[in-house]
Amino acid sequence: MRAFTYERAETPQQAAMAAASTDHARFIAGGTNLLDLMKIEVETPAHLVDVNGLGLDTIENTDDGGLRVGALVRNTDLAADPRVRRDYGVLSRALVAGASGQLRNKATTGGNLLQRTRCPYFYDTNMPCNKRRPGTGCAALEGFSRQLAIIGGSEHCIATHPSDMAVAMRLLDAEVETVLPNGNTRAIPIADFHRLPGDTPQIDSALIPGEFITAVTLPRPLGGKHFYHKVRDRASYAFALVSVAAVIQPDGGGRVALGGVAPKPWRREDADAALPRGAKAVMARLLDGAEPTHENRFKVNLAERTLAAVLAEAKE
Amino acid sequence: MSQHSRFKITRRALMIVGAASAASLGLPRLATAGRDGESPTSAPAADDKAATAEVAFTVNGVPRRFTADTRLTLLDALREQLQLTGTKKGCDHGQCGACTVMVNGRRVNACLSLAVMHEGDEITTVEGLGTPDNLDPMQAAFIEHDGYQCGYCTPGQICSAKATLEEIRAGVPSHVTADLNAPMKVTPEEIRERMSGNICRCGAYANILDAVQDVAGGQS
Ligand SMILES: Cc1cc2nc3c(=O)[nH]c(=O)nc-3n(C[C@H](O)[C@H](O)[C@H](O)COP(=O)(O)OP(=O)(O)OC[C@H]3O[C@@H](n4cnc5c(N)ncnc54)[C@H](O)[C@@H]3O)c2cc1C
Ligand code: SF4
Ligand code: FES
Ligand code: FES
Numbered sequence: 001m002r003a004f005t006y007e008r009a010e011t012p013q014q015a016a017m018a019a020a021s022t023d024h025a026r027f028i029a030g031g032t033n034l035l036d037l038m039k040i041e042v043e044t045p046a047h048l049v050d051v052n053g054l055g056l057d058t059i060e061n062t063d064d065g066g067l068r069v070g071a072l073v074r075n076t077d078l079a080a081d082p083r084v085r086r087d088y089g090v091l092s093r094a095l096v097a098g099a100s101g102q103l104r105n106k107a108t109t110g111g112n113l114l115q116r117t118r119c120p121y122f123y124d125t126n127m128p129c130n131k132r133r134p135g136t137g138c139a140a141l142e143g144f145s146r147q148l149a150i151i152g153g154s155e156h157c158i159a160t161h162p163s164d165m166a167v168a169m170r171l172l173d174a175e176v177e178t179v180l181p182n183g184n185t186r187a188i189p190i191a192d193f194h195r196l197p198g199d200t201p202q203i204d205s206a207l208i209p210g211e212f213i214t215a216v217t218l219p220r221p222l223g224g225k226h227f228y229h230k231v232r233d234r235a236s237y238a239f240a241l242v243s244v245a246a247v248i249q250p251d252g253g254g255r256v257a258l259g260g261v262a263p264k265p266w267r268r269e270d271a272d273a274a275l276p277r278g279a280k281a282v283m284a285r286l287l288d289g290a291e292p293t294h295e296n297r298f299k300v301n302l303a304e305r306t307l308a309a310v311l312a313e314a315k316e
Numbered sequence: 317m318s319q320h321s322r323f324k325i326t327r328r329a330l331m332i333v334g335a336a337s338a339a340s341l342g343l344p345r346l347a348t349a350g351r352d353g354e355s356p357t358s359a360p361a362a363d364d365k366a367a368t369a370e371v372a373f374t375v376n377g378v379p380r381r382f383t384a385d386t387r388l389t390l391l392d393a394l395r396e397q398l399q400l401t402g403t404k405k406g407c408d409h410g411q412c413g414a415c416t417v418m419v420n421g422r423r424v425n426a427c428l429s430l431a432v433m434h435e436g437d438e439i440t441t442v443e444g445l446g447t448p449d450n451l452d453p454m455q456a457a458f459i460e461h462d463g464y465q466c467g468y469c470t471p472g473q474i475c476s477a478k479a480t481l482e483e484i485r486a487g488v489p490s491h492v493t494a495d496l497n498a499p500m501k502v503t504p505e506e507i508r509e510r511m512s513g514n515i516c517r518c519g520a521y522a523n524i525l526d527a528v529q530d531v532a533g534g535q536s
Contacts, residue, residue: 086497
């Protein structure tokens with residue numbers, strides 16, 4: 001691990017200012033992704049801004065009937081909140097499908113959204129990777145791509161976003177609230193929060209340098225039946241090959257989002273409209289334009305079958 | 317490519333990561349220079365020189381305070397600095413659970429946490445749960461049910477097992493919880509899922525499950 005200086009932020013804006021005004025600074029929340037990457041020197045910050053003392057660890061009701069989740073709320077506490085379990089079951093399910101009990105006790109709402117890809121070449125500093133070192137090339141295109149994206153990638157990067165929680169938040173149309181180094185605040189719709197790689201795969205999100213997440217807001221509950229089906233190589237404690245988040249209403253309508261297939265949680269509102277006509281009709285739109293590799297072609301079928309299983313369960 | 321050879325490659329990739337991390341771990345030297353104890357900001361790390369900061373937390377009821385390299389993990393602080401070697405280092409990357417300790421009553425992976433981030437925290441390690449002549453019921457159950465072979469994963473398993481039962485009691489759902497809104501139950505399926513962050517390479521899982529169920533039965 002490279003040496004770094006360390007400070008504890010006192011307010012969110014001070015955290016943002018400290019991160020913006022210090023070279024190579026990073027916020028550290030749970031640390032479960034950042035420290036992992038610092039140990040193998042994929043991340044080499046020169047300064048850490050510890051944000052754990054800021055509070056921001058409560059879940060409050062909003063005026064329009066939704067919830068405001070503080071950025072430092074731990075994954076365990078978000079999954080266990082009685083309001084989340086009752087009204088946003090898909091979020092609770094997505095959270096407990098990820099990582100382990102120990103990790104969820106530390107992992108935060110903000111950190112989970114910003115966790116980096118699990119592409120094996122991103123982790124292997126001996127290999128070319130445009131996301132880790134822009135301009136070096138992408139080892140995955142010619143390499144092992146079984147876990148990687150089938151849609152939304154580019155000739156520069158086909159990494160997937162690994163978060164389960166983010167898929168549920170995309171389904172729910174959450175908004176990410178931030179504070180900028182100049183003290184201004186903004187709310188970013190989750191659909192615009194994660195980026196597609198294009199020719200700058202090193203940039204994962206819409207945040208500008210120093211911008212700090214203070215909360216994620218959930219709109220009022222959708223009702224319906226909530227599902228998060230995650231398909232992976234082990235029954236527990238593994239990242240998704242494919243995951244399906246869905247809310248299905250009594251009339252067969254609803255929403256669907258996919259994890260494990262794209263550089264960001266994958267949802268198309270026009271595909272939602274096809275739900276009453278079944279999984280094949282939804283996937284025809286949702287995965288329109290997919291460009292799987294020979295190794296991950298199976299994800300196209302797997303996504304459709306996983307959604308079909310969800311729709312069958314919704315009818316029970 | 318066959319499923320078999322793909323699996324091998326995945327393992328190889330993991331090994332590379334493991335080797336890289338072991339090399340880069342050529343461990344941060346602990347600075348011993350006295351510094352302003354209350355300062356929340358570390359001394360500078362110019363030109364990749366170690367920065368130090370004051371660390372102060374309580375371990376098994378004993379207050380501890382020392383100056384450490386900012387890179388020191390909680391795990392290395394416990395093992396190397398405080399000589400509490402009950403907590404084990406398996407992967408050093410959050411993947412095996414050998415380093416599981418309780419921080420303010422909640423289980424966490426000590427390898428993915430910095431010592432400096434634990435100012436004021438109360439940490440409990442396996443040494444703090446019980447002693448050979450005054451065992452915690454979970455420690456006693458692991459002995460009775462032979463919940464280990466080599467014993468390397470055991471301290472983490474025991475901390476995790478205690479937390480598992482507490483989390484079920486507190487209403488924290490798991491991936492296998494059928495109804496998110498009904499009272500949570502202690503079932504073999506729930507215990508297995510909630511213990512999945514603790515790997516045992518000796519494969520003592522069946523006996524670990526017996527031990528945890530035994531303690532759960534005694535509590536209900
Ligand atoms: C073995 C293992 C298995 C895992 N399995 C899964 C899984 O199956 N599914 C899954 O979804 N995840 C999984 N994870 C990932 C885990 O969910 C993330 O590591 C965790 O959510 C990150 O949160 P954190 O608070 O620890 O983030 P940190 O490590 O503290 O931070 C991550 C990044 O976010 C930035 N950041 C943090 N908070 C803020 C903020 N408020 N504003 C701006 N920037 C911020 C940091 O600067 C850093 O760049 C796994 C992790 C491990 C180690
Ligand atoms: S897919 Fe992206 S993260 Fe993976 S090697 Fe290519 S550029 Fe790097
Ligand atoms: S040593 Fe911490 S999880 Fe393996
Ligand atoms: S008893 Fe040997 S690793 Fe579990």
